[in-house]
């Protein structure tokens with residue numbers, strides 16, 4: 001790959017000789033050219049800016065030096081048909097992310113055009129599109145003084161993806177924003193205890209399956225907590241999404257709840273289960289207090305689950321409830337999927353999950369136990385019900401601290 005940088009501050013690019021990009025250049029993976037835009041000016045003062053047409057504050061970068069720079073740097077399509085890609089760094093560009101880094105890493109030649117002042121005359125970008133591929137790229141929703149830092153950041157993200165650049169290519173697969181789309185799980189190294197903080201026991205267990213499952217759970221949890229926008233909604237096998245309930249779902253939730261709780265009442269031989277007697281107003285009220293998720297099939301609300309944080313004596317507890325599946329879909333695996341979903345979206349600080357079910361609801365209890373919940377006869381439960389708990393996978397020092 002060849003990288004060219006055009007800037008009025010070429011010294012900004014000294015870091016390119018350091019660290020891994022420097023090594024990549026030594027290995028012959030990268031060719032780098034840094035160019036002073038003023039080298040393409042023809043007046044005594046090496047002028048690169050002028051006042052904006054239409055008035056207004058600040059100066060605009062003149063088109064002529066940029067035109068000459070592009071003439072010198074953009075190369076004709078290669079034998080593989082690839083054109084030069086000119087990256088204009090600008091806060092009004094497409095946001096830079098890992099997907100774009102992956103795309104740019106497939107290019108053979110990138111030219112970074114680093115703006116200053118109020119930016120570059122628009123005609124330069126329009127002209128560049130006629131001779132090269134153009135990407136206008138923003139580092140983020142803030143304004144820098146110039147494009148050099150953005151060009152360096154983009155370079156670092158792109159170059160580490162080049163085949164042969166990283167010593168261990170596997171590290172590219174597991175990190176944040178990689179294929180899974182999740183943030184990375186917390187990482188630890190020696191010593192096992194540092195200033196009273198312990199490395200989670202599971203990471204020292206040598207059980208690879210357990211380590212992998214712990215890491216996956218941590219990654220999902222961290223992403224849900226810090227970047228819920230990155231999480232695509234959980235989907236069932238047929239692509240049906242599990243979505244957050246809205247206040248408008250109250251009526252259908254009441255119907256589903258009655259259908260499910262009549263079954264519970266019959267199975268447990270008790271008609272005074274509170275959920276059975278809730279009104280539409282009651283459902284609207286709890287919808288406002290619980291994180292509730294629903295599944296719709298062909299427009300019909302067919303399943304739901306809710307969770308909320310309760311302050312327990314030993315830490316925060318994620319109270320899971322109302323796992324409801326329409327009678328005609330029971331036994332289809334929907335309940336298990338909802339149970340997994342509601343655990344995955346629990347806030348990071350919860351130490352354990354808790355749920356109640358009918359003492360005679362054998363099928364439910366079997367599903368919960370399969371999912372790692374333990375029956376807790378030692379804990380108080382409403383009449384006719386039992387409590388089940390499970391430790392939340394967390395990255396604290398003592399995973400049992402918050403057990404109920």
Ligand code: SAM
Pocket residue numbers: 088089090091092113114115116117118119120137138139140141142143144145146147148150
């Ligand atoms: N007037 C411009 C605007 O409002 O979009 C901002 C110009 S800025 C002061 C000068 C130069 O810094 C830009 O031309 C661009 O090259 C660079 N720059 C500033 N913020 C950037 C960002 N978020 N991402 C990429 N480049 C940025």
